[in-house]
Amino acid sequence: MTRSTRERVAPLAPPEPFVAADALVGRHALVTGGTRGIGRAVALGLARAGAGVTATFAHAETDAEEMRALLARHGHGHAVRRCDVGNGGAIADLFADLRGAGGIDILVNNAAITGDGLLMMLSDTSWDTVISTDLTGAFLCTRAALRGMVARGFGRVINVISPAGITGKAGASNYAAAKGGLLSMTRSLAAEVARLGITVNAVCPGIIDTAMLADVAPPARQAMIARIPAGRVGRPEEVAHAVVFLALPAAAYITGSVVNVDGGLLVG
Amino acid sequence: MDRNALKEKLKELLISGLRLQDLAPAGIADDQPIFVEGLGLDSIDALELLVLIEEHFGIAIPDEEIGKQAFASINALADFIVAEQARGS
Numbered sequence: 001m002t003r004s005t006r007e008r009v010a011p012l013a014p015p016e017p018f019v020a021a022d023a024l025v026g027r028h029a030l031v032t033g034g035t036r037g038i039g040r041a042v043a044l045g046l047a048r049a050g051a052g053v054t055a056t057f058a059h060a061e062t063d064a065e066e067m068r069a070l071l072a073r074h075g076h077g078h079a080v081r082r083c084d085v086g087n088g089g090a091i092a093d094l095f096a097d098l099r100g101a102g103g104i105d106i107l108v109n110n111a112a113i114t115g116d117g118l119l120m121m122l123s124d125t126s127w128d129t130v131i132s133t134d135l136t137g138a139f140l141c142t143r144a145a146l147r148g149m150v151a152r153g154f155g156r157v158i159n160v161i162s163p164a165g166i167t168g169k170a171g172a173s174n175y176a177a178a179k180g181g182l183l184s185m186t187r188s189l190a191a192e193v194a195r196l197g198i199t200v201n202a203v204c205p206g207i208i209d210t211a212m213l214a215d216v217a218p219p220a221r222q223a224m225i226a227r228i229p230a231g232r233v234g235r236p237e238e239v240a241h242a243v244v245f246l247a248l249p250a251a252a253y254i255t256g257s258v259v260n261v262d263g264g265l266l267v268g
Numbered sequence: 269m270d271r272n273a274l275k276e277k278l279k280e281l282l283i284s285g286l287r288l289q290d291l292a293p294a295g296i297a298d299d300q301p302i303f304v305e306g307l308g309l310d311s312i313d314a315l316e317l318l319v320l321i322e323e324h325f326g327i328a329i330p331d332e333e334i335g336k337q338a339f340a341s342i343n344a345l346a347d348f349i350v351a352e353q354a355r356g357s
Contacts, residue, residue: 150319195312 003268005222008231018241023248025050028077030104032056032085032141033111035067037210038160041236042108044070045244051106052077054098058084058111085111085137086129095144103148106247109138109182110160112175119173127174134178139185146193155198156247159186160239161258163206163266183258190256199255201246205239206262230263274346278321285320286313298342314339321345327352 024046034043034055040063043055053071057064057080064080071078083094098104112134115126142157149155164172165179183202190200207213207224213233216224225231239261245251246259260266269277279293282302286309296307302317303309317339318329327349329335338348 147319147322150315151323192312193315196316 003226003229004231005226006231007222007225007233010232010235013235013237019049019244019248021048021050023049024106024244027105027247028052028054028098028102029106029108029247030054030056030098030141030145031108031110032083032137033058034108035063035080036060037212038205038208038236038239039108039110040067040070041240042110042160042243043067044074045237045240046106046108046247047071047074047078049244049247050075051247054079054081054104056081056083056085056094056111058082058086084133085141086113086133088136088140091137091140091144095141099148103152104145105149105152105154106156106158107141107145108158108160108243109141111137112160112162112178114172114175116172116175118171122174130174131178131181134175135181135185138182142185142189146198149198150193150196153197155193155196156251157186157189157198157200158243158246159183159200159202160243161186161202161204163204163260163262166204166258166266186258187256194255197252199246199251201255202258203239203242203246204258204260204262204266206234206260206265208234208236208239208261210236227268228263228265229268232263234261234263271346271350274349275342278342278345278349281320281324282317286316296342300341302339302341302345321349325349325353327356 029046029051031039031043031046031053033039035057039055043053047053055067068080071080081094083090085091113130115130117126138159159182161183162179164176165183169176186200186202193200207228242259242261246254275298276293279296282288282296283291283293303314318335322329329338338345
């Protein structure tokens with residue numbers, strides 16, 4: 001079927017918070033790439049549910065400052081820290097501090113970069129940095145967080161992937177490989193630690209209204225809308241809701257799964 | 269802590285940490301393999317026990333090879349802990 005290119009109106013946002021303000025009290029969450037876009041919404045969603053949140057960023061200092069102010073409105077125990085997850089030393093330093101402060105119960109591996117290009121023309125650097133940040137970074141953060149989760153008998157690892165990691169994407173083979181790898185890592189780890197009170201899941205956002213999308217010209221945007229059964233792009237909060245849900249004690253029997261927050265993109 | 273008390277402690281940790289309901293310390297031999305037959309434990313139990321030992325005795329077991337040797341039996345584990353604590357202090 002051909003789909004309309006007319007963008008549909010998003011339904012009204014549900015009254016916040018959609019989960020009790022003390023649902024995650026006593027838990028500490030780490031959200032990598034947590035100062036902008038989807039990461040920002042995830043970090044704020046977890047904070048609203050009562051978790052103490054550490055959000056990391058690699059470069060954008062102004063977004064980080066803004067994020068500190070936003071988090072400060074939702075209780076305490078939050079921090080915004082520079083940490084380039086493409087750098088193993090930076091991750092080690094971050095976790096040394098986090099362990100000292102009691103460890104991480106909820107890890108959201110969200111930080112990612114792209115480095116698009118047709119595979120034949122991809123540079124070594126383009127390949128390596130995307131894999132390092134998007135896949136190896138998630139591995140290193142997860143490995144560092146796991147001991148504490150095992151010790152406490154509770155953990156939530158939530159990996160943000162991409163439709164590219166499921167279907168592949170021409171012009172983004174490095175990004176697709178990293179995200180596809182992250183999906184397989186999610187499933188493997190889920191099977192390992194399920195008995196230890198730790199769940200490991202992936203959230204797959206589709207086309208979401210962030211700064212990245214704002215750069216897309218109207219004709220291209222319309223073409224995107226035509227591919228989405230819901231007829232609209234998603235809001236970052238809608239992705240955050242899925243992450244917050246997976247972090248809850250109520251989600252204890254959900255592991256090794258992928259939650260697509262994509263308005264039907266992957267099934268349309 | 270003397271070695272017998274240490275071995276007793278390890279058996280208690282094993283039972284309570286891995287929630288082995290129908291087992292008493294007397295039921296674990298000092299030289300019995302911990303992770304083969306007998307106790308019915310698997311490698312995920314080994315992860316849990318490793319973290320427990322690390323936290324309880326303030327040592328690190330970062331390496332799988334080292335871990336395997338250390339967990340060969342209660343005797344091996346007691347030897348390993350004594351050696352690590354001596355190194356650390």
